[in-house]
Amino acid sequence: MTSPQVSADRLLARLDAFAAIGATPGGGVNRQALTRRDREARAFLTALSKARGFSVFQDDMANLFIRMEGRDPSLPPLLIGSHLDSQPAGGRFDGALGTLTAFEVLESLADAGVVPQRPVEVVVWTNEEGCRFAPGCMGSRAFVEGSIPDGWEALRAVDDGALFDDERLATIAALAPDVGHRALGCPVAAYLELHIEQGPSLEREEIPVGIVTGVQGTRWLEVLFEGQTAHAGTTALQYRRDPLKALTAALAELYATIMPENAEARFTVGRIAVTPGSVNAIPATAGCSIDLRHPQADVLDRLEARIRKRLAEAAEAEVVTVAISKTVDMAPVTFADDVVSALQIAAQKGGFRTRAMISGAFHDALFLAGHAPSAMIFVPCRDGLSHNEAEFVRPEDSIAGARMFLTSVLELLSRL
Ligand code: HGY
Ligand code: MN
Ligand code: MN
Numbered sequence: 495m496t497s498p499q500v501s502a503d504r505l506l507a508r509l510d511a512f513a514a515i516g517a518t519p520g521g522g523v524n525r526q527a528l529t530r531r532d533r534e535a536r537a538f539l540t541a542l543s544k545a546r547g548f549s550v551f552q553d554d555m556a557n558l559f560i561r562m563e564g565r566d567p568s569l570p571p572l573l574i575g576s577h578l579d580s581q582p583a584g585g586r587f588d589g590a591l592g593t594l595t596a597f598e599v600l601e602s603l604a605d606a607g608v609v610p611q612r613p614v615e616v617v618v619w620t621n622e623e624g625c626r627f628a629p630g631c632m633g634s635r636a637f638v639e640g641s642i643p644d645g646w647e648a649l650r651a652v653d654d655g656a657l658f659d660d661e662r663l664a665t666i667a668a669l670a671p672d673v674g675h676r677a678l679g680c681p682v683a684a685y686l687e688l689h690i691e692q693g694p695s696l697e698r699e700e701i702p703v704g705i706v707t708g709v710q711g712t713r714w715l716e717v718l719f720e721g722q723t724a725h726a727g728t729t730a731l732q733y734r735r736d737p738l739k740a741l742t743a744a745l746a747e748l749y750a751t752i753m754p755e756n757a758e759a760r761f762t763v764g765r766i767a768v769t770p771g772s773v774n775a776i777p778a779t780a781g782c783s784i785d786l787r788h789p790q791a792d793v794l795d796r797l798e799a800r801i802r803k804r805l806a807e808a809a810e811a812e813v814v815t816v817a818i819s820k821t822v823d824m825a826p827v828t829f830a831d832d833v834v835s836a837l838q839i840a841a842q843k844g845g846f847r848t849r850a851m852i853s854g855a856f857h858d859a860l861f862l863a864g865h866a867p868s869a870m871i872f873v874p875c876r877d878g879l880s881h882n883e884a885e886f887v888r889p890e891d892s893i894a895g896a897r898m899f900l901t902s903v904l905e906l907l908s909r910l
Pocket of ligand 1: 585623630855
């Protein structure tokens with residue numbers, strides 16, 4: 495047995511190969527959850543896994559597991575991984591870097607002839623992004639809860655209206671002949687995920703590795719104002735019930751107050767829709783998505799109440815109705831001290847300069863933290879840019895991250 499080393503060339507080549515699946519003209523990827531492209535990426539990784547003699551499984555949420563057997567197969571596995579689904583105009587590294595780094599580490603262990611005491615499994619979580627089907631992290635949440643939440647089967651895709659269950663079952667069926675099937679959820683000894691920071695701190699501070707100690711909270715609201723469509727030319731002001739006027743008035747104030755008055759809050763309207771969408775008809779409906787984030791649950795409560803109140807006032811002022819539904823409510827989490835300390839020891843052993851940080855983005859590790867001791871490693875990305883086709887990670891940062899990830903996996907295996 496030799497000392498395991500990641501292969502820089504192999505990892506970089508893999509990143510390029512997966513970036514080609516769903517590649518967009520702008521240099522990013524569109525590989526949204528449970529689409530043909532997502533299935534293509536899963537099939538590619540499955541073929542690579544089987545070529546290495548790893549066993550491959552999927553569960554009822556199409557989460558994909560690649561298993562290196564341990565000397566004692568009965569022990570709960572060390573689980574490492576991330577996601578392969580992307581934003582519609584996403585980057586090549588969000589999710590893919592963590593997934594392919596985990597796979598590279600599995601190959602490095604195999605190359606070195608390492609047979610760990612406990613199994614090590616790479617996992618590809620289904621629908622981390624939540625942009626095609628809300629909520630995000632559907633795969634990891636169902637895994638931790640042990641069942642698929644009621645109502646998900648009838649969810650419709652934002653892009654093409656496809657039914658979630660049809661897409662889920664088609665994705666499972668596409669791989670079924672080649673992989674095993676397992677029930678949702680299983681004991682996990684610990685979970686580790688590498689991801690790009692999707693923020694500017696590591697690059698600005700020239701630190702190659704972030705040790706992530708927690709994830710801030712996230713809430714998504716779907717807002718729908720309903721008024722009365724009418725003729726644009728003949729309807730005087732006092733007869734109008736214009737839902738778009740209500741929406742824009744509320745948003746104008748929320749943009750002017752939520753983030754300016756709460757430095758750590760993040761308030762985003764990513765999607766807006768108006769019907770019937772005719773140039774000369776007052777809208778019938780005006781709706782939008784709201785993504786609200788903050789590290790503290792009590793502040794999230796206060797800001798959510800503020801948003802709901804302002805939307806209701808705007809509806810009343812324009813004599814329209816407003817419906818608000820919450821589709822995501824991810825409480826802030828703090829990762830397990832023993833996993834974080836293992837990462838700190840690994841950084842010392844590997845000679846990596848690090849900084850502790852919490853994640854502004856949500857990740858599957860947020861859900862795994864409720865199931866097994868979990869933590870994350872961040873690598874810098876250019877200008878902190880993500881959810882953008884220009885997302886970029888320098889090769890040397892991908893490689894340093896993989897080396898830190900390998901050292902961390904070995905440290906965890908020695909402790910578990
Ligand atoms: O939205 C998020 O935080 C994650 O990147 N999907
Ligand atoms: Mn991600
Ligand atoms: Mn993302």
